[in-house]
Amino acid sequence: MASITLSHIVKQYGDGFPAVNDVSIDIADGEFIILVGPSGCGKSTLLRMIVGLEDITSGDLLINGERVNDKAPRDRNLAMVFQNYALYPHLTVFENIAFPLRLAKNKHSEQEIRDRVTEAARTLELTEHLDRKPANLSGGQRQRVAMGRAIVRHADAFLFDEPLSNLDAKLRGQMRSEISQMQRRLGVTSVYVTHDQTEAMTLGDRVAVLKKGILQQIASPRELYDQPVNLFVAGFIGSPSMNFLPAAVDGGVLQTPVGEIPISADKAQAAAGRPVVLAGIRPEHFEDATLVDPAKRSRGYTFTAQLTHSEWLGNEQYGYISFDPSAEIRQLLEGLARDMDAEELRPQIVVTLDASSRIRGGRPAELWLDTRRIHLFDPETGGNLTRDAEAGRALTSEAEAARKEEIGLARERQRVRVQG
Structure with a gap:
């Protein structure tokens, strides 16, 4: 698990255009943060800077208090779930989930790989599908496989880049619920990019609203709704x-x-x-x-x-x-x-x-x-x-207390399920 700190982050391209402009966000350990805004607002660029796929022009990115601006993506211990699932069609579900563990050659024993994949499959209700290929799965099942691959890494944080945009409306609703419950069970820090405000309002502990690369407001969904800043x-x-x-x-x-x-x-x-x-x-x-x-x-x-x-x-x-x-x-x-x-x-x-x-x-x-x-x-x-700024802060504080309680209850349910 990890805390993530973005301090005055700027991303400026060669033409001088600031795609992300002086964004500062403190993400607590175990928190679910949503980055939302219209197309071109900088939310995906910001996510890619966190994972290391985009260079940071200026500012500091800290994971658990350590500056990681110059660290390669593989050294940040972050797991990314992409919009297009990024599954290997020739591999089974088991091997797709196990792939990042096999990539770290000689680091994990075969038994450890099997144990981790089995546990992730049980968490995501994929146990019956481990021998199938991605082409034989539904869109929702493929997305769960992609999340399973993130879980087995025991990453410090999950990063989601519009993971549900390829699904139909009904399946998006089901997957929202699954992602929310999974995040609560695991208590893992998560950053989720979406342009869909329904996802933002239902999933996030806090939501960061971006406009043209500038952070407009970050608060609980209820504070954004009841006490918008502009x-x-x-x-x-x-x-x-x-x-x-x-x-x-x-x-x-x-x-x-x-x-x-x-x-x-x-x-x-x-x-x-x-x-x-x-x-x-x-x-x-x-x-x-x-x-x-x-x-x-x-x-x-x-x-x-x-x-x-x-x-x-x-x-x-x-x-x-x-x-x-x-x-x-x-x-x-x-x-x-x-x-x-x-x-x-x-x-x-x-x-x-x-x-x-x-x-x-x-x-x-x-x-x-x-x-x-x-x-x-x-x-x-x-x-x-x-x-009413004070009333707004009270709404976000209330959401933070509820988050901690939900994580505790979810972990207890998971413990009982594993023991049973």
Whole structure:
């Protein structure tokens, strides 16, 4: 097991472009860290620098406190799991898993190799497939073989480079669960690159959000979601994305395309002096007003709007409200969409409604908004004016305590299973 420290890491190519720009992250022993961001944000480059496949232009990379910038990949004792599995088609599952042990010639006895492969196969439920070839396995089984090869090395850390992107949606969900449970059982430090925010939010103890090579925020998934540091993180994390409404602050009221929304005094104070702010509201903080308990309804804002259309998904439904922003706000939304590698951020509000709601597109509807959950952003800097940093830190501390407890429980379950 290992701790990994990235201190002011920079990767600059020959044209002077900094693919990774001054990134500092402390990864604790046994922690599961996710690197996430749109295409070209530097996440895979950062992973390749950790494993030694890319040179570091400047900064320090430490594994267990030892600087390893100049160490070859084979000397860092890190195991990498690739997107394309990198299995040898002519070798059996057993030999594919055993390959890194055989590569270290004369270092491991035949019995030790067999014991390690057998244990890894049992952990990954591959025991029945050890004599098969990769071509005869499903995508999920091949990915487990690739992980088995990492496990037998007894590496200090696992590095995952978008390992599930080649799988279909259902199998990705299954493999997410398997990777999460395996990481908890082994308690091994893991760094995982993905562009899929669902993977990031469900797998990571902490998630590092990157944009154009610059670290935007690193925190627990819940802190990123509830207390984003800026517009980019707020818009990138969450599906459907956070709504951004242009607003002017007038005393304790936000003047918005859907009416005058009352806000608390501290939010109004945070936005004071700015002619325009962007109100960030997540879709699930709206609801069909007719379905909201009267006591709760009084703690929010009720308004009437006409949905252009709605989408019923069975367990919930989405409604869409269009609005006409100024040219400046439209340009800002288009720029934010480019940063997030999204097609566009339309000037519309997405609302999540209960599946039982009878609201439909084309006619006026009464909607309710939880005003306590509104964030206000500076449209010029992108900064979150109403972020509660202390509440955010508490969420990440809570996640850290839960991680330690989960690892303890997972190891106990593994011990009982092995003994049984």
